[in-house]
Amino acid sequence: FLKSDDSELQNNFEQLRESVKNKLTVIKETTNDSETLNRVEETINKVESEKYDKFTYFKLKSLNENL
DSSP, rough: TTSSSSSHHHHHHHHHHHHHHHHHHHHHHHHHOOOHHHHHHHHHHHHHHHHOOOHHHHHHHHHHHHH
């Protein structure tokens, strides 16, 4: 992972970001709990504002796998 090419990871990062946003949107649309809604909305905003680096890529990849 650490020795991977940055350009390839950056492309994957964009795909991961979209995947996470889509999964979070589904959760947002299917829940009625206000606390969960707030948390999901915060997470969507954070994902949208993240810039690529390897650490952020790793966090986003983990989040995607756990959703």
